[in-house]
Amino acid sequence: MTEKKIRVLVAKPGLDGHDRGAKVVARALRDAGMEVIYTGLRQTPEMIAEAALQEDVDVIGLSILSGAHMALVPRVLELLKEYGMEHVKVFVGGIIPDEDVPALMELGVTGVYGPGTLTEDIIRDIHNALSIAPAA
Amino acid sequence: MNLTTDVLAGKRLALARLLTHIENGTPEGRAALDELFPHTGRAHLIGITGAPGTGKSSLVNQLARFYRHPANGSAPRKVAVVAVDPSSPFTGGAVLGDRIRMRDLAGDPGVFIRSMASRGALGGIAIATAGVVQAFDAAGYEIILIETVGAGQAEVDIARLAHTTLVVEAPGLGDDIQAIKAGILEIADILVVNKADRPGVENTERALKNMLQLAHPTRRVFHHHGQVMMVEAPAAPQPEAQLWIPPVLRTVATEGEGIAELTEQIARHGTFLRQTGDWNRRERVRLQNELDTLLQAALVARWRATLPNGRYGEILERLVARELSPRQAVEALLAPQPSNLATP
Numbered sequence: 001m002t003e004k005k006i007r008v009l010v011a012k013p014g015l016d017g018h019d020r021g022a023k024v025v026a027r028a029l030r031d032a033g034m035e036v037i038y039t040g041l042r043q044t045p046e047m048i049a050e051a052a053l054q055e056d057v058d059v060i061g062l063s064i065l066s067g068a069h070m071a072l073v074p075r076v077l078e079l080l081k082e083y084g085m086e087h088v089k090v091f092v093g094g095i096i097p098d099e100d101v102p103a104l105m106e107l108g109v110t111g112v113y114g115p116g117t118l119t120e121d122i123i124r125d126i127h128n129a130l131s132i133a134p135a136a
Numbered sequence: 137m138n139l140t141t142d143v144l145a146g147k148r149l150a151l152a153r154l155l156t157h158i159e160n161g162t163p164e165g166r167a168a169l170d171e172l173f174p175h176t177g178r179a180h181l182i183g184i185t186g187a188p189g190t191g192k193s194s195l196v197n198q199l200a201r202f203y204r205h206p207a208n209g210s211a212p213r214k215v216a217v218v219a220v221d222p223s224s225p226f227t228g229g230a231v232l233g234d235r236i237r238m239r240d241l242a243g244d245p246g247v248f249i250r251s252m253a254s255r256g257a258l259g260g261i262a263i264a265t266a267g268v269v270q271a272f273d274a275a276g277y278e279i280i281l282i283e284t285v286g287a288g289q290a291e292v293d294i295a296r297l298a299h300t301t302l303v304v305e306a307p308g309l310g311d312d313i314q315a316i317k318a319g320i321l322e323i324a325d326i327l328v329v330n331k332a333d334r335p336g337v338e339n340t341e342r343a344l345k346n347m348l349q350l351a352h353p354t355r356r357v358f359h360h361h362g363q364v365m366m367v368e369a370p371a372a373p374q375p376e377a378q379l380w381i382p383p384v385l386r387t388v389a390t391e392g393e394g395i396a397e398l399t400e401q402i403a404r405h406g407t408f409l410r411q412t413g414d415w416n417r418r419e420r421v422r423l424q425n426e427l428d429t430l431l432q433a434a435l436v437a438r439w440r441a442t443l444p445n446g447r448y449g450e451i452l453e454r455l456v457a458r459e460l461s462p463r464q465a466v467e468a469l470l471a472p473q474p475s476n477l478a479t480p
Contacts, residue, residue, distance in 0.1 A: 004160050005159075005160075005228070005253070005255075007156075026231050027231065029229065030224060030227065030229035030230060030231045031224070031227050031229055032227065032229060033224075033227045033228045033229045034229050035223075035229065035230045035232060035251075035253045036229070036230065036231045036232065037232045037233075037235060037251050038231055038232065038233045038235075038236065039235045039236060039239075040233075040235075040236035040239065043239075044242075046242070046243060047239070047242040047243070050242060050243065051235060051242075051249075053148060053149060053152055054148070054152055054248055054249055054250055055152070055250065055251055056152040056153055056155060056156045083149060084149050085149070
């Protein structure tokens with residue numbers, strides 16, 4: 001049992017009150033054979049970047065419902081860069097207005113998902129993103 | 137970059153990367169562990185096991201906090217946490233949720249938490265957990281807290297790895313028959329009754345204490361049909377001072393209650409192990425186990441390489457067809473082949 005597993009951090013930055021969506025995604029990624037580290041509600045960008053470093057994840061999934069994504073996402077990306085973890089693919093899910101998506105992609109986010117997204121699509125996108133640039 | 141040098145220099149990204157190599161069993165991971173091995177053997181390895189929901193993660197959170205901010209004014213210790221959760225037997229995936237209870241430790245560079253999936257191992261820890269612990273030890277972490285998967289009765293591998301094993305119980309989980317069964321309670325160096333603010337804590341504590349009394353009899357006075365009777369314990373095999381009797385402690389991990397006493401007992405157990413020579417004996421047994429396991433794997437691999445192509449599959453087919461019993465299949469495989477008959 002020593003093959004490479006895809007490790008994913010599912011994190012909720014900010015002050016969201018619930019984490020149903022994040023849990024559904026965590027469960028779906030588990031069923032796709034990934035190792036999902038779930039850290040719970042109300043994480044700061046610092047906590048998320050630190051957990052990503054310690055857990056050496058390939059992917060971070062940020063779930064944000066509060067509307068604070070344009071503040072939280074850039075900060076997480078900045079910290080990852082600071083820690084030397086630019087190779088980590090960052091996905092964002094939650095309530096993200098369409099007009100913010102291009103800006104997030106521009107910042108280096110790999111994918112943005114709203115309500116109604118099929119978990120199969122997320123799984124496929126993770127596989128694609130990692131085979132294009134597999135973790136060293 | 138050289139992984140080993142960077143890990144020894146305290147670079148956290150290198151350590152995180154090394155842990156992944158160790159988990160995946162890569163040649164780089166093995167080579168780094170070989171190089172790091174002389175730097176290991178300094179940390180106090182503390183195992184935390186118990187049934188799901190007894191509060192292991194919360195207890196680990198509090199213990200780590202205490203070691204980082206000792207109440208008695210002693211220097212903070214570097215703490216590593218290895219938290220194991222189960223992998224799915226069907227997909228191999230896992231949700232590792234132990235960090236949720238460890239948020240108090242965020243932002244402290246003296247703490248490193250790593251979640252591990254059990255990846256099919258059934259003993260409560262993963263196969264690679266020992267390697268991960270060695271890496272932390274070499275990287276200078278003085279206290280290594282190893283949290284097992286939620287363990288039922290027989291997941292006792294942690295006792296072979298850790299110096300001090302805490303078995304965590306909570307009120308209301310079982311009657312006193314559970315306490316006299318073989319298995320997990322036998323490996324406890326310290327018994328923790330967590331959630332001690334819940335009703336039924338006295339019963340749980342009493343059941344555990346009675347269990348210990350049976351295991352470590354001393355001279356006892358008891359009442360039997362109204363008569364006071366004295367019973368001498370049978371002569372202990374070792375002198376009394378050499379015997380560790382596991383203490384039973386109450387904690388409320390969410391409130392931090394009982395944590396100072398718990399760390400005191402952990403330290404006392406460490407001192408006990410060193411004074412009695414048990415520390416070295418445990419290390420010796422552990423390393424011997426590791427040697428034997430690796431040796432077996434290497435011998436099987438070497439032997440498999442000498443097997444003529446298709447021979448294994450052929451025997452397996454005959455086994456599946458029930459022409460051979462499993463034991464006969466082994467004998468057939470080990471029997472000298474006409475092609476490479478050894479001279480007697």
